[in-house]
Amino acid sequence: MKKIWIYQADRFFTQPEHELAQEKLDRFVKEWTAHGSQLAGKAEIKYNLFIVFTVDEAMAQVTGCSIDKSVRVLKELEEELNIGLFNRMLISYRDTEGNIQLVSREVFDSLCKEGEVGQETIVFNNLIQTADDYSSKWEVPLKDSWHASVFFASV
Secondary structure (H helix, E strand, O other): EEEEEEEEEOOOOHHHHHHHHHHHHHHHHHHOOOOOOEOOOEEEHHHHHHHHEEEEEHHHHEEEEHHHHHHHHHHHHHHHHOOOOOOOOEEEEOOOOOOOEEEHHHHHHHHHHHHOOOOOEEOOOOOOOEHHHHHOEEEEEEHHHHHHHHHOOOO
């Protein structure tokens, strides 16, 4: 099974930042191990906003220590680029033109109440954990994500 971890930035990467971050992530993944075993991992930056780690656990199992190593490299990126990668209070979604928007939970809640965001609005479910879910449940209509129970609980 392929495991996935998605980290959403608190702003979009610039092109130079994207290139620097991807180089750092590529170097990290080449050395990424769990109890001495090389992990079959990869890291990619999607839409200049998300860092996605993937590990094929058929090759070697991820451990707490190996996850800690990935978090450490992300914290280094935060420092180097003055960007946040652990702010869970931001929501990303696609607007009516298909552009990705990044807003606070409060703004997202207001957009839901105003009807700017609805059940069919595409949201990013960064809580998924497998490659299968990544391909089918990451970008989904709000009604099919955890967002529905939070932002449309009374509807």
